[in-house]
């Protein structure tokens with residue numbers, strides 16, 4: 001598969017068209033952003049770590065029959081994905097209070113939720129990705145009722161798998177963000193990435209093992225992300 005023209009330049013990755021019209025190439029970048037792009041830094045090595053972590057996790061999801069866009073990792077920073085039309089929603093699943101949820105309800109972080117909560121945010125940088133409900137999703141013609149139900153079901157099924165996966169390396173999955181896309185026939189599959197950039201992971205001492213280290217200036221991201229990759233590789237690839 002040959003890398004052709006740049007299709008889309010994102011904050012954390014670039015997407016390229018390939019000589020196969022059903023396949024795109026994602027190149028993970030070293031740029032870190034927070035506060036919707038207001039905080040921005042180059043963190044050398046982050047792209048390679050997130051590409052490898054995401055690739056391993058998506059491989060595990062594929063193995064457990066979750067339909068995803070992931071085809072294969074082709075280099076430290078690149079992977080091939082099935083081309084989809086991204087649904088402009090950030091689908092957030094929360095198992096414990098943290099981040100914007102704690103702020104919104106004035107709650108401490110780390111309180112276990114009786115049942116996981118799925119939230120939708122409208123992916124729109126100009127609007128700062130607003131929190132929206134099912135009726136808004138329908139009004140904006142982002143997804144139908146049936147599709148909204150599928151998104152929620154898939155998100156909760158993925159939550160079970162990921163919670164179990166991270167528990168194997170002694171990390172608690174606090175919350176995470178997913179993005180889904182449509183194949184040409186309308187089938188909804190999991191897309192984008194799953195990494196410490198897009199999830200909150202706490203170790204047994206409730207230390208942050210995720211992008212909050214960058215957002216909150218708690219230290220170096222690279223050794224922390226490296227630990228996640230190494231432990232996942234040991235657990236799932238026998239490395």
Ligand code: C5P
Pocket residue numbers: 090092098099100101129175176177197198199200211
């Ligand atoms: O900020 P908030 O608490 O709403 O984030 C919930 C989860 O979604 C966190 O794991 C965060 O890393 C992720 N997220 C993301 N991209 C965003 C917003 C949130 O990956 N634009």
